Amino acid sequence: MGSRRDFGPLSKGIEATQPLLIVAALLLASFVVGLDTRVFSVGLNDLRGPFGLSVDEASWLNTIANAPQILISAAVAWLATVFGVRRVMIPSTLVYTGISLIIPLVHTSEAVLLLHACRALLLGVFLPATIMVTFRNLESRYWIIGIAIYTLRVPLSQYLGLALVGVYGDHLGWQWLYWQDVVIAPVIALLLIIAAPHEQVNRGLLARADWGGMLLLGSGMTMLYIALDQGNRLDWLQSGAITSLLISGIFLLIAFLINEGLVRHPWAHASVILSRNIGIGYAVIIAFALSTAGTSISIPAYVQNVLGLRPISLCGVYVLCGVLPVITATVLATRLQRRLDPRICIIIGFFAMALAALIGSRLTSSWSPWSFAPVVLLASVGQTFAFFATVVYLIANSDPNRSTAVSAYIQVIRIVGVEFAGSVMNTWLRHREQFHSNSLGSPITSSSQGLDTHVSVLVSVFGPSSQSKMSALTHVGNAVRTQANVLSYADGFVISFWFAVVALFLVACLGRTPYGPLHPKFKHAPKSTSASSERNGASA
Known part of the structure; x- marks a missing residue:
């Protein structure tokens, strides 16, 4: 027996006596991660001036501000299992607060890059710790709420994050891209100090790390x-x-x-993901990331590059048609999850996302920010249903006692999947813009009769001057470039539509959810029953 191998640490902990405060801390931690990532990526252009960065330097700053998350996030679940959530989360939150406070006060590029790398490393602790607190320290009756909070950040940050960038950039100042965390992060630490259980260091697990x-x-x-x-x-x-x-x-x-x-x-044996349901479930997560990229990238890019407007112009439509429906849809999805098979909710979500992408594919240069209202509304509701139900399905098909290993893979899929989707979408948009520019511009030559007529009209508008013809040709070139951008953004919605369709086919291949704490028909034990016995009764 002494030579017997195991397949990952057991993920049991002391049950929290104040679960509502723990849930509040999880909500704020998810809020910080989602908003920080979205706000930073959208507001990067506003940071170039204060930090004195070139385009290339700003691009590398974005990489450095996010890459360290994945270096630490996969191991956080194991660290929380060994040292307890208090020792891992509270110091990280307080140091993160301090770094966020001083970054706007630093002016040397080396210090800026170093502080962003440290900040990203600490930010990578938050979400994995959220998952571990849910399964280690909460009764199984609260698991569905913890998962809902974990998944809420995805659609919420996508819409609220861009709205906040508009407010910060045009009213409060770019410093609030960082100082928003100075307000929220200490509250997380305070809630954990009050409510997180005191756990002993698992020295046995530490010795065989x-x-x-x-x-x-x-x-x-x-x-x-x-x-x-x-x-x-x-x-x-x-x-x-x-x-x-x-x-x-x-x-x-x-x-x-x-x-x-x-x-x-x-530490994280591959056996935890070697099943049909989990393997296809991770494929659904990747398809989800790809199908959301159209909405998250094409809409802001169109508004800024075609209409020439600031992100604040999207605040109204994003708050009314994105933020509020996301909150409502999360509550509804949580209720339905207790009654319906998760696969039904996943199908509802991807169907709504496909419909949103189909409407967005009709994009023309005459659209205003409010023209995106039905797209944002359907996409926000669809993303909420699809991602929430998919995560529930994945965890329901896993052994809760091995959530340490499962969390490692979830974090990898979460971060790399989103980055992969963004890279695919940006490359697709670049190639489609080049294609449309060539298609629209190739027929236009110096001998084109239509060009001469159009230039003559523009010259008469600009007035008699030696620069009038050059201005008219520049105007024509800009018009071609604008239309090429519009067509490429419409193509972005097209590829999002097809990825949503692919996701629906993948869902059709998923098997039935096994009986356990996340099954719709599972009857939770009375509150007096220990969490340990409940968890032992759940199996994959």
């Missing part, structure tokens, strides 16, 4: 993330740096899987 496996997975996925983030800008395999990062990342991932299969005490 799989440090090599954690380092291999974190390093490999970080390399892949950097390659995906910079790939579109550096033209993928035409860049030696991107090629090296991709090859090295894949090599380290293979080494990680081999390591987990050989060591006696693996």
Whole structure:
């Protein structure tokens, strides 16, 4: 028996005596992660001036401000299992607050990059800890609420984040891109100080730590993330740096899987995901990320690049048609999840997302921000239903006692899947813009009769001057470029539609949800029954 191998640590902990405060802390932690990531990416242009960054430097700042998340996030669940949530989360939250406070006061590029890397490393602690608190320290009756909070951040941050960038950039100042966390993060720490259970360090698990496996997975996925983030800008395999990062990342991932299969005490053995339902479920998550990219990228890009408006112009439509419906849809999805098979909610979500993308594919240059209202409304409701129900399905098909290992893979799919989707969409939009520019511009030559007529009309408008013809030709060139952008953004919605359709086919391949705490017909034990017995009764 002494030589027997295990397949990951058991994820049991002390039950929280004040679950509502824990739930509140989880809500705020998810809120911080989602908003920080979205606000930073959208507001990056507003940071170039204060930090004195070029376009390339700003691009690398975005990478450095996000990549360290994946280096640490996969291991956070294990750290929380060993040291307890209090020791992992509270110090991280307080240090994160301090760094967010001082970043706007720093003016040297080296210090800015270093502080952003440290801040991202701490930010990577929040969401994995959220998952672990849910399954380690809450009764099973609260699991569905914890998952709802975990998934709420995805659609909520997409719409509320852009609205906040508009408010900060035009009214409060760019510093609030960071200082919003100075207000929220200390509240998280306070709630955890009050409500998080005091747990002893698991010295046995610490002694047999799989440090090599954690380092291999974190390093490999970080390399892949950097390659995906910079790939579109550096033209993928035409860049030696991107090629090296991709090859090295894949090599380290293979080494990680081999390591987990050989060591006696693996940290996240692949057996936790080697089932049809879980494998297809992760594919659904990737399809979800790809199908949401059209809405999250095309709409802001159209408003800024075609209409020439600031992000604040989308505040009204995003708040009324995005933020409010997301909150309502989350409550509704939580209620339905207790009564219906998760696959039904997933289908509802992707159907709404496909319909939203289909409407968005009709995009023309005459659209205003409010023309996107039906697209945003359907997309927000669809994203809420699809992502929430998919996460519930994945966890319902896993053993809750092995949530430490499951969480490691969930974090990898979450971060890399979103980055992969963004890279695919940005590359697609770039190529489609080039295609439409060539298609629209090729017929226009110096001998084109239509061009001469149009230029003559514009010259008469601009007035007699030596620069009038040049101004008229510039106007024609801008019109062609604008129309090419509009068509490429419409194509972005088209590819989002097809990924939503692919997701529906994948859902059709999913099997029935096993009976357990997340099954619609599961009857929770009375409150006096220990969480331990409830968890032991749940099996994958």
